[in-house]
Amino acid sequence: MEFRVLGSFGGDSPDCRMTSFLVDGEVVVDAGAITRALTIEEQRKIRHVLISHTHMDHTATLPFLIENIFGTHPEPVSIYCAKRVMGAVRRHLFNNDTWPDFTRIPDHVEPSVRFQEIVAEEPFTISGLPGGDLEITAIPVDHIVPTTGFLLRQGSSSIIFTSDTGPTERVWQVANETPDLKALITECSFPNRLQAVADVSLHLTPKTLAHELGKLKRDVEVLIYHFKPPYVDELRDELNLTQLPCELKELVQDRTYTF
Ligand SMILES: [Zn+2]
Ligand SMILES: [Zn+2]
Numbered sequence: 001m002e003f004r005v006l007g008s009f010g011g012d013s014p015d016c017r018m019t020s021f022l023v024d025g026e027v028v029v030d031a032g033a034i035t036r037a038l039t040i041e042e043q044r045k046i047r048h049v050l051i052s053h054t055h056m057d058h059t060a061t062l063p064f065l066i067e068n069i070f071g072t073h074p075e076p077v078s079i080y081c082a083k084r085v086m087g088a089v090r091r092h093l094f095n096n097d098t099w100p101d102f103t104r105i106p107d108h109v110e111p112s113v114r115f116q117e118i119v120a121e122e123p124f125t126i127s128g129l130p131g132g133d134l135e136i137t138a139i140p141v142d143h144i145v146p147t148t149g150f151l152l153r154q155g156s157s158s159i160i161f162t163s164d165t166g167p168t169e170r171v172w173q174v175a176n177e178t179p180d181l182k183a184l185i186t187e188c189s190f191p192n193r194l195q196a197v198a199d200v201s202l203h204l205t206p207k208t209l210a211h212e213l214g215k216l217k218r219d220v221e222v223l224i225y226h227f228k229p230p231y232v233d234e235l236r237d238e239l240n241l242t243q244l245p246c247e248l249k250e251l252v253q254d255r256t257y258t259f
Contacts, residue, residue, distance in 0.1 A: 001131050001154040004256040007033030010057050010164070010189050010203075010226035017253060018057040019226065021161070022046075024129040029150060029161060031062040037254070043068050048126050050136065051081040052163035053147035054088040062089075063099040066113055070102075076114040080124075082138055083117050084146040090115065120148060129154075139174050141165035144202045151178065159259050162186040164226060166202030172215035181218055182259045185251055187226035191234045206235065206242040214245045223251040 002024050007017030018032025027048045028034055035043065043065055052058055062079070069077065081089060094101045094113070102113040118124060123137040131154050138148035142165050149162040149171050158180045162171050164187055175184055189203035198205045203226070204212060213222065227235045227250075236250070 001134065001152065001157060001159070001259050002256060003159070003259055005251055005253050006037035008225040008227075008251045008253045009229055009232075010187070011229045012057070012060075013229040016227075016229040016232065018060060020058075020061070023134065023152065024131045024154075026129055027126060027134060028065075029152075030058040030163070031065065032057045032060055035061040035064040035068060040068055044072050047073070047075070047077055049077065049079045050150060051079060051085055051089060052149065052161070053085055053143060053145050054092065055145065055164065058163070059089065059093060063093060066102045070105075070112055076111050078114050078116050080116045080118050080136070082120060082140075082146060082148050085148070086115050086117055088145070118148075123151075123153075131155075137174075139171045141171050142168040142202055144200075153180070154259075156180045157182050157259050159183045159185065164189070164203060166199070166204065167208060167212060169215070172212070175220070176215075176217045178218075181220050183221040183223060183257075184216065185223045185225055186212070188224050188235060188239065189226050189228050191231050191238050194231075206238045209239075210242055210244050213248070216246065219246075222246055222248040224248055225251040 004022040006020040009016035012018050017036050019030045020033040021029040025045050029050045103111045118138050120138050120140050123135050126134045135153040137151040141147050141149050147163050151160050158178050188209045190198040190205050192205045192207045195205050
C-alpha cells in the first residue's frame, strides 16, 4: 500500500503538520492536515476518511476538505468512525455552529457527507483502490477520549496505526497476532520531564514508549509520530538516549512509504 504522510505531529506549527495519512490516494486516516498538504485536485480524489478520535489535531481540516470537494462528485464522501467518535464529531464539528451539517447539504437525500459507523474488531473493506482492496479493522486504545487505532491490510501486507494512546494492551496483542504485519506506527508526545502531563492526557513519553514496545513480540518496522511541536528536538535527543527493546524511526512528514 502507498502510505503518504500528510502530517505526523500532535500539534501545529509551520514545520509540523497535524496527524493525517493518505492511503493509495483515496483514503485518508485522520484529518489533521489534509487541506494543508494536498492540492485541491488531490483532495478531490479522496472518497473515504477514517477518524480515530475527535481531537483537533486529528480532525481540524475535515470541514475544509468537505467544502473544497463539495459538488465535484455524485457520491458523498464517507467518514468512518466508531459510534462514540461519530457522535462527538457530529455534535461538535458538523453542528451548524462550528461548521454546516454537510450530511444535509445540499439535502439529506443526496448529501455531501455520509457517516459510516464502524465496530471495533469487525473488519470492513474499501474496494477498488489503485493498490487493491483495503481491509480496515478498528482497535480500541486508551486515550482520554474514545479512540481507535486501525489495522490496515492490502494484499498480504498489514500495518497498524495505534493513534494517540497511553499505556494500552489490545493493540499490542493484535500486532502480535498479525502474521503479515509490516509496520507499526505509534506515538510519543511529551519528553520524560512532562511524564505527569503525559499520564493525565494518556499519551506516551520515551520512558513509557520503551515499556509499551516491550509488549511487541514481532520483528516489524516501528515508526513514531505525534511529537508535540515545542518538544521535537528534545524528544529526538531523548529517544536517541533511551534504551529501547527494538529499533525505531521517526515517521517522516511528506514521505510516501510503501508497505
Ligand atoms: Zn493527537
Ligand atoms: Zn488525541
